[in-house]
Amino acid sequence: xxxxxxxxxxxxxxxxxxxxxxxxxxxxxxxxxxxxxxxxxxxxxxxxxxxxxxxxxxxxxxxxxxxxxxxxxxxxxxxxxxxxxxxxxxxxxxxxxxxxxxxxx
Numbered sequence: 001x002x003x004x005x006x007x008x009x010x011x012x013x014x015x016x017x018x019x020x021x022x023x024x025x026x027x028x029x030x031x032x033x034x035x036x037x038x039x040x041x042x043x044x045x046x047x048x049x050x051x052x053x054x055x056x057x058x059x060x061x062x063x064x065x066x067x068x069x070x071x072x073x074x075x076x077x078x079x080x081x082x083x084x085x086x087x088x089x090x091x092x093x094x095x096x097x098x099x100x101x102x103x104x105x
Contacts, residue, residue: 001028001037008042010070016041019071023078030085031056032092041070050077059088 003024005017020039036055041048050073051064063080067073 001035004036004038006038006040008040010041010043010048016070016074020074020078023074027054027078027082027085030082030089032059032089033057041074043070048073050074052077052081054081054085056085056088061085061088 003017003020005012005020024037031054033056035057038053040051042051043049046068047066048068048070049064049066050070052062054061061081061084063077063084065073065076065080067076
């Protein structure tokens, strides 16, 4: 899956794209067939903001963060979205286990 980027008040650089893709690869392993992901990067004065929205098999995961450094912001957002993805993965696994236990009666 590929990330879509939107840059606001910041130049699009390959370094930022590569950093986000590298970090998102860790998140992807927790997602159930991701279909779309969008990253919005914004700079206002000294605030660097990142918003990430991931659509995966009916689930919509969203995380945002703001710091003084774009790379740190991307790291924080990816950590948040990874935690959401792990939580969703565990939730779906619990539902599957409950369905199997219910079918054994």
